[in-house]
Amino acid sequence: MSKPTPAYIEVHVFGGETEGECIVLKMPDGSFGVVDSCLEKSADGERINPAIAFLQSRGVSTLAFLCLTHPHKDHYLGMLSLFQEFHPRQFWHPAAVSKKFLQNIIQRTKLPALEAGAFAAIDAADELQEIYFAVVKRLNDSKKKNGKPFQLVRVTMDLTKSEGHATIRAIAPHGNDVESFESQLATAFTSDGVLKSQLPAEEFNRISVALLVICKQFRILLGGDVENGSWKLIRRDCDEQDWRSRLYKVSHHGSSGAYCSELEAAVFLSDKGTEAVVTGYRKSSLPTQEVLEVIKTLSNSLAITHSRHLKPKSIANPDESRTALAEAFSLAVENTTESRTVLNAVFSLDAKRQSASVGQCSYYFNKRGELISSEVVSPACWVK
């Protein structure tokens, strides 16, 4: 990608074919921060974090901050390598994440998966464990003054940080959501501290961090995975009420729960001056067409990190087994040419691996908040 005119602030949103999002911010002072992380298969089948090569290409050696909005794997896979490679000075995470919380979700993911022989699921839980082991080690080293300064930041609504000549304000999670989540967590343990029940994974979005990057003349909103009920709460109670943004990373992959009417007036500039970007989540068929339509009408442009999220789920190269599967699980079937089918068979190619699986949407703003340039790197695309 050609290097554009130096921008006051840059936002680069990466996202994969199946799931995941990673947002790289270049702050006005030239420092870099990263929000969330994703991991996808490269053309040769390796699992890579696209932000690493990007940051290396920009000569970055240290991150000002690394933020985990919430502990779902589509937001943390690949974060360990980011943490180890770029030694962030601060690690931000939701206020509700505690030692007990991590014990609960890691053990309760790993144990059933081990018992069922579902080894693929164990890797994800292991990575979350390793991320926090690394974070805790840095924290303990820092306390003992034998490591680089390091700060663990528990994020809740209205937390404000000055970063790189801008202000970053957390507008989520709401304290009520954090409290109710913590109550739920308390019931998951016996008085002896023994785990007795599992926290429902879908509840984690209630504690998702959302960040408002405030520059003097404009704002950028990174919505995390905040959903409808939480949006209403924080819209009502957040001290910071000016959310009108030049760029909005649509929350929760453009699900129906990610959008509520309150957001329309709150986030989108009245002159269609807002750029919007959405990341997909293929497992749940996100984004929804309805939300895309609404966002499109409200924004100047709408980009998606992978074009495949705009297509229905499908199975390529169908044989009789895959055709039956498609019927049973509501999948469309992609017809492939006879030549390509033979090629795939001979060289053991997976259709998905024939193209890059991580897309990138980049935005460059000047000091006044004017968009200098924006570009999408395939398989990311504009939503027309």
Next chain:
Amino acid sequence: MTLLNCSTIDVDAADRESQSPKYRNSTLNQVGSSIPSTSAGGYRSDRAGRTELKTNSIDFEDIEVVGIRDDDYRTVVVDAQNTDRHVLEHFLGQVTAIDGNLAYVTLIDPNGIEIYGSRDAATFSGKGILLGDWFDCDTVKVGLQVIVEISRRHRIPLPEQMKQRMADELSKGLEGLD
């Protein structure tokens, strides 16, 4: 052959009782022999490249027909002795989300490639497969028909000692976190 809508076809209890003798999991080995060596998706391979599911065997009573590829709907009672019965593919599945009446599932093939789909949640809840649970999914050729079978994945409890060791490791690694 025309592919018709797949609908859940429950083999009722009486039918299940009539299916004897008990069917052990040999069909999984049939498909396993053609699967490349991999450690993804719950598979482990031996040196000869044969792949077997690292799980306990599955009783035939657990297997129910959920889809049928045929000219009309009917309950299919799969005869374990039927030599025409071949497992075409095996997948490890998980119910990853439930939205109203719809269950979103991930199927992992022996190469670790994930396929995402959805189906009515009742199909799974009726088999005791709940949100987050793992299940086995086979496409099976029976005569000229191809059917999809779903069964709850049996769990082999880990030894208490191992659980304790995992808990201790976790607790120690997180020491210092509030």
